[in-house]
Amino acid sequence: MTGTKRTAVTLVVITVLLSLVIGVVGIVGVTGLSDTAAELKQHIIVQLQIPLLLTAFLVGAALSTSGATLQVVLRNPLADPGIIGITSGASLVAALLLLLTPQWATAYLHYLLPLGCFIGALLSTFIIYRLARKLLGSSTAVILAGIAISTLSGAIIAWLYMFSDANALRNLTFWLMGSLYQTNWLILSVGGPLIAVAVALQLYFAGDLNKLYAGELAAKSSGVDVDKLTERSLIVCAIAVGAAVSMAGSIAFVGLLVPHILRLIIGHNNRYLLPLSALSGASLLMLVALSSEVTRVITLPVSMVTATLGGPLLIWALAKGQIKG
């Protein structure tokens, strides 16, 4: 690693740690209300603030690492859990559950939702992968198949909208735009370990992922079982994204944005890129959480914030020539 690169990595790490600290201090500190009883304060911190923080951290890490991995595995810089349709499968199942679960079963929704999202994410990944292999066998095909699946899920969700009551609709809308406030310790205790394992596995694949840059044959020649790696990476990403969606709904853009900006700074080595993506994604979402804690008045849908931040950044990255077809 060259000197400049080391500086860049150090810089990124410092920035990330700084924003983590700001996030933690901010959110736990903002509890404010100095006249609240200590007991209540503790309750708010333990039951609301810490789960919020953990959710932001885990979801951010899961989405941006998966985005980075997918971009390399599919050899397409445009890949993102949202764009290639993994999120949409999870969203569809979530929508079905939110709108169709009968009244008596709502108590179990907390268990059902993460499980359902998960199955949704895995299923859509499987269908997309199969379609892509059968139809065209190239990495562009995965994107095309993903768009097809997203469109279909979107259409089904739109149909569901027509037939549901106002309350369920509000829930769903919030959920589809992403919200960090839907979690509790239970969901976290299921999703957290899954995300941790899935992200760790992606970091473990980093060395092999590096060899995919020269294409399939070159990777095979240098000892990487490309088919196995592709399959494993897709499954692991589906697990991470499924867990993330079950915690916070569908959050746009993080998976596309974070890796791209990082590549501009530290280059393409996945051994650095993947862990830093995890950290940066985590701190980005924690900042988003902090920003909606500070504004307080309204709870901002996360996708709204990430898209507002992400749009201009992505345009900047485009202008710098990082992203070309």
Added chain:
Amino acid sequence: MTTKNSTTHQRPVSTSDVKINTSDHAALGVNPKQNISSKNGVAESLSAADGPSEADSNGPADSNSLADSHTVLSLQHVKVASRLWVEDLHAKKGECIHIIGPNGAGKSTLLLTLAGLIETDEGTVMLLGKPMSNWSLATLASVRTLLAQQSESSFHLSVKEYLSFYAAAERDVLIPAVLEKALEVSGFLNKILTQLSGGERQRVEICRSLLQIWPQLERGEGIALLDEPLQGLDIRHQYALASLVKFLCEKGNTILMTSHDIALSANYCDSLWLLQKGRMVAMGEPRDVATQANLEKVFECHFAISKHDNFLEIQVCAPISLE
């Protein structure tokens, strides 16, 4: 009317061709006093270099029978999905083999088969005395390398970063001196891969594939399969590459490359293989294979071939008529 094949060729194998001077020998760990074209000299320095470690570094070769202890790669009765039918092929250690043939003759398929990357329908492929099916992708990667024809990358990596991912080991100097002499890639290490010209990109790809097994190549134990490495290179780099391949083979490495430049190949290889429609038409000494009869039969062009001492001059006289 003549094609580029009619270009006059320098005499190969002389040291002046590659301009590899003594300092490069030092970089390679070869005694600088030795002349590279002297096989004995190279053999001596090689045995000195890896004498005691030979037993364990050559692990898979232990099962070699004495009869073919010099064969590193062989094919027997191989059939690959209606593209390749080959009866019996051998590549000996240190051999420099060029494979020629028309488009679609099965040259790439043959290389992929030898690389262990396509399954054969019938027959056996042996690498270092061990059937290909017993090799794992990971161990293969440390013994042989493959330069494939197309490689895509839509990521904007720098050449330096790209090469570093494939280098067999962390090195202080990323590009070994000999590779740099022949390929001249140092000039664009900091350029972005996707901004290189076709020929520059090809030089980077060749460099990448050789870096993968550089420790083996340095010890003279490497096997490189290069699919049309000359593609896109300017004339100077074509000859530099052919000389580099020759030079590496003289160190004991085995290299097979496909080529469309018959005149160059005939003068820069130990053994010339002529493929047509998935079958081997002729193989052996270039002067026996690149005969007028063979070439005219396979390529359907008229050739004029003249022999000087150890130099074959091959010209295409009448290519396919357009009427």
